[in-house]
Amino acid sequence: MLHNDDPLDAVLRPPPDETQEEAAVREAREMEARRVSAQIDADIKAERQARRKKRIVRLLLLGQSESGKSTTLRQFQRLYTPTAFREERILWRAVIQLNIVRSIRTILYALDPTSSTSPPRRRSPSSIMALAGPSAPPQPGTSADAYNYDNYYAGYNNNYASASGYASDGAVDSDPESDPGPSSQSRFNFDPAPEWEALRARLLPLQHVEALLIARLVPPNEDEPTRLDFGGGLPPGAEVMKEIFVRPGNRWKASEHQKSPANSRSHSRSHSHGSDRDEAQEALTACAPAMMALWADPGVRAVLRRRKVRLEEGPGFFLNDLERVTAPNYLPTDDDVLRARLKTVGVSEYTFEMEVSTGRETGTEWRIVDVGGTTWVPFFDDVDAIIFLAPIAGFDQVLAEDRTVNRLEDSVLLWKAVCSNKLLAGVDLVLFLNKCDILERKLAAGVQLVRYVRSYAERENTFAAVSQYLRGKFSAIHREYSPNPRKFYAFCTSVTDTATTAGIIASVRDMVVRQHLKQSKLL
Ligand SMILES: Nc1nc2c(ncn2[C@@H]2O[C@H](COP(=O)(O)OP(=O)(O)OP(=O)(O)O)[C@@H](O)[C@H]2O)c(=O)[nH]1
Numbered sequence: 368m369l370h371n372d373d374p375l376d377a378v379l380r381p382p383p384d385e386t387q388e389e390a391a392v393r394e395a396r397e398m399e400a401r402r403v404s405a406q407i408d409a410d411i412k413a414e415r416q417a418r419r420k421k422r423i424v425r426l427l428l429l430g431q432s433e434s435g436k437s438t439t440l441r442q443f444q445r446l447y448t449p450t451a452f453r454e455e456r457i458l459w460r461a462v463i464q465l466n467i468v469r470s471i472r473t474i475l476y477a478l479d480p481t482s483s484t485s486p487p488r489r490r491s492p493s494s495i496m497a498l499a500g501p502s503a504p505p506q507p508g509t510s511a512d513a514y515n516y517d518n519y520y521a522g523y524n525n526n527y528a529s530a531s532g533y534a535s536d537g538a539v540d541s542d543p544e545s546d547p548g549p550s551s552q553s554r555f556n557f558d559p560a561p562e563w564e565a566l567r568a569r570l571l572p573l574q575h576v577e578a579l580l581i582a583r584l585v586p587p588n589e590d591e592p593t594r595l596d597f598g599g600g601l602p603p604g605a606e607v608m609k610e611i612f613v614r615p616g617n618r619w620k621a622s623e624h625q626k627s628p629a630n631s632r633s634h635s636r637s638h639s640h641g642s643d644r645d646e647a648q649e650a651l652t653a654c655a656p657a658m659m660a661l662w663a664d665p666g667v668r669a670v671l672r673r674r675k676v677r678l679e680e681g682p683g684f685f686l687n688d689l690e691r692v693t694a695p696n697y698l699p700t701d702d703d704v705l706r707a708r709l710k711t712v713g714v715s716e717y718t719f720e721m722e723v724s725t726g727r728e729t730g731t732e733w734r735i736v737d738v739g740g741t742t743w744v745p746f747f748d749d750v751d752a753i754i755f756l757a758p759i760a761g762f763d764q765v766l767a768e769d770r771t772v773n774r775l776e777d778s779v780l781l782w783k784a785v786c787s788n789k790l791l792a793g794v795d796l797v798l799f800l801n802k803c804d805i806l807e808r809k810l811a812a813g814v815q816l817v818r819y820v821r822s823y824a825e826r827e828n829t830f831a832a833v834s835q836y837l838r839g840k841f842s843a844i845h846r847e848y849s850p851n852p853r854k855f856y857a858f859c860t861s862v863t864d865t866a867t868t869a870g871i872i873a874s875v876r877d878m879v880v881r882q883h884l885k886q887s888k889l890l
């Protein structure tokens with residue numbers, strides 16, 4: 368049976384006995400309804416356009432501790448909020464001062480013939496923590512994620528590299544001659560030069576500088592970082608030097624800002640104690656000749672070499688710039704800020720609008736999540752992209768927090784966990800094979816990748832070949848473990864280098880914004 372009558376049509380049809388006046392009222396009402404409906408449509412369109420205009424882009428930075436996450440974030444800030452970045456440079460002076468004091472302490476410790484490298488401490492590799500998933504999330508700002516690791520040599524001596532097998536092929540090789548292994552507590556036989564004691568005495572004021580800087584940088588309710596005795600004669604167990612950390616965000620900067628010489632000038636009138644002197648900088652200026660003598664001493668360098676302490680490859684290395692950075696009126700340069708090391712703990716989101724005109728990107732709000740250390744939880748499925756940092760120069764190093772775990776192995780496992788995570792299946796991935804400058808120097812100095820990664824076999828030990836090989840390995844993991852196909856980009860980076868990183872960040876920005884736009888058009 369066919370029904371020509373549309374039930375809706377029947378309802379909407381004007382009543383058959385409608386008078387002329389009634390028809391006029393009805394038509395006016397219908398016209399008003401159409402006008403309201405058109406207005407609603409226009410409002411929705413305008414709102415969508417406004418949202419698209421003020422785009423909000425979310426990026427997540429992931430990677431093991433010291434991989435360069437915060438440095439990458441600083442590069443974004445340097446490029447897109449240059450005024451704020453420049454204004455904050457003075458605040459980094461305290462961090463650089465602390466980096467210097469810590470390097471000197473590391474040398475003094477190594478010069479003590481009775482000191483040994485501290486025993487390895489076991490912890491789960493990053494990926495295992497990552498795979499633990501949401502059941503054990505680190506809460507931002509709680510002590511649960513406040514790792515404050517033993518970082519005496521910061522994993523920059525590879526004594527324990529052989530304790531773990533590398534990745535799937537288990538190919539961390541060991542060198543029986545230079546690798547004492549975890550069981551042998553190496554004691555070094557050397558006669559300390561008499562002048563070293565004199566230098567040690569001249570450097571004693573640094574102990575006070577360190578305490579001063581820790582008090583300034585670390586909020587009072589944080590765990591006390593362990594201090595090392597500059598005079599030697601350490602109590603058992605005191606040989607670990609914990610790394611100073613801050614929680615992400617601007618709190619430490621805010622307190623530094625108040626204390627910075629530029630600001631204390633205005634405070635000094637109201638506070639009788641206030642002064643624009645920087646006590647730490649004054650002490651460093653006074654200690655500079657002794658620090659330079661220590662670092663330039665060929666005997667000292669020989670001991671460091673024997674102990675495999677490679678400060679130059681480590682974070683926060685400023686000993687080659689002592690004259691400049693210990694000058695009384697020293698102001699950190701952009702490069703210094705990027706090279707300074709301050710460990711992040713916890714999870715935090717940095718929001719900034721691009722300050723400079725970047726063409727059609729002007730007005731984009733960027734939210735970059737910096738996840739301190741290796742802890743991460745798959746809470747971040749609403750991010751537009753992840754920048755994953757794999758510091759490939761660490762192929763011959765072990766983790767500072769666990770000297771039984773090879774750094775490259777740790778990165779590979781974490782990458783696998785990120786790629787295979789189902790919650791992140793729709794998130795585009797950007798891989799930074801980072802610290803390529805160190806990798807290049809290391810390979811040129813003759814460190815063989817094949818000793819740590821057996822599958823590298825007979826290939827050439829050149830930067831081009833090694834970086835291509837590792838890039839291939841990471842890409843293969845992405846292909847194999849990603850639940851769905853997605854966009855993937857890989858770059859060889861040295862994120863402390865401003866010139867090369869600017870281009871890479873611009874590509875990442877364009878790509879993320881393009882993807883973001885595509886997504887918002889689909890909405
Ligand atoms: N030479 C060199 N140093 C780098 C590079 N990337 C980072 N660094 C340095 O390595 C150190 C560690 O970098 P961070 O950015 O603090 O590392 P992170 O991933 O934030 O580490 P956590 O806060 O512990 O999670 C810093 O002193 C950086 O200056 C690089 O490509 N080359």
Ligand SMILES: [Mg+2]
Pocket residue numbers: 436437438709710711739740
């Ligand atoms: Mg960090």
